[in-house]
Amino acid sequence: MNFNRNEFVTALALALDFLEASLRKNITNHNKRVALIAIGLGEQVGLPQEELFDLYAYSMLHDNGISHLVYSKMASGQLTNMETSQIHCLQGEANMKPFPFLRPRTGIIQYHHENYDGSGYFGLQGGDIPLLSQIIHVADRVEILYSTGQDRFDVARQVADWKGTWFSPELYEVFAELSAPMSFWLSLDNLFIETELSHRMPMYAMDLTLQELLPIAGIISKIIDEKSPFTGMHSQGIAEKSNIMADFYQFDEDRKIKLVLAAHLHDVGKLVIPNAILDKPGRLTPAEFEVIKTHAFYTRQILKRITGLEDVAEWASNHHEKLDGTGYPYGVSKNRLSFESQLMACIDIYQALTEERPYHAPLDRGTVTKIMFEMADNNSINRDIVADILETQR
Secondary structure (H helix, E strand, O other): OOEEHHHHHHHHHHHHHHHHHHHOOOOOOHHHHHHHHHHHHHHHOOOOHHHHHHHHHHHHOOOOOHHHHHHHHHHHOOHHHOOOOHHHHHHHHHHOOOOOOOOOOOOOOOOOOOOOOOOOOOOOOHHHOOHHHHHHHHHHHHHHHHHOOOOHHHHHHHHHHOEOOOEOHHHHHHHHHHOOOHHHHHOOOOOOHHHHHHHHOOOOOOEEOHHHHHHHHHHHHHHHHOOOHHHOOHHHHHHHHHHHHHHHOOOOHHHHHHHHHHHHHOOHHHHHOOHHHHOOOOOOOHHHHHHHOOHHHHHHHHHOOOOOOHHHHHHHHOOOOOOOOOOOOOOOOHHHOOHHHHHHHHHHHHHHHOOOEOOEOOOOHHHHHHHHHHHHHOOOOOHHHHHHHHHHOO
């Protein structure tokens, strides 16, 4: 079975939009708007379909390095400067190396904040800045101005002030022509952005196999884990243990890859959870725990957009469900939980208990064994799976 690359891109961009919305209040659909504007600019300058196809992915994922900064910036109260940080450019570029672009290019993400006059972070100037980076830079600045609520005339005047400094005169003129009709601005509205983007996506297609999805899932896993210093290897650890357990249970290759994909992606919904809650050293309040419990729902909302990964979406989003129906966010019980969902829940608990968290140090094997078998005795998790995990982790 093959999967559409752009569906995966769109799902990841939704996750990044959740992240940005939690950091910059009242900001929604940032990545989608940047992509829509960038595609328009790319079409205006005559980019071929193949290049537009990659521009779509670069635009949707241009801020993928932001999560690397969350905990350090939050600690220093600098969240407002996060988006314009040199570090997120470098981290974003590094994250995207395994991504299946049609033609590998270097520096597109790294240089997406470079200014035409050389005043950017890395000092590139004029034509030394990759054209795709220049296009994303224009689209990004326009979207940020738009999201502040300024009318289209004020945005256009501000962009005009950057002609020849931030943006090349030629690319500014392309933007001026593209944005002249009222319809350009109306298409950016939250009510229409999804439909407009789906209609403007480059028609060039790239299908990926399950195996080829794994590196992309690894990118997402890395972004998730870097959001908090206490989850630095959580998703990666669950993916490794899922791989071991799939071999233990003799899953066929497709079933095994889907389980590992679910492991990489199970916490993607945590991108919307504030770090003040994720990193809290003490016990969460009931209200804070209610917020935490939403992340598995967000995981399903993100993953269900990818045709063909319905099993992955189910297994990933059910990792906090319990056999007795007391889990979250759906409260389903054993008869509605697949074996893979039950396995994912047990692996997640084992991983969480054996790694450092703000509220506990890594627990020793004896304590982990006691806790997990007590949970099994209380009909929360599958006792046989618990025994198998403990057997493989000796």
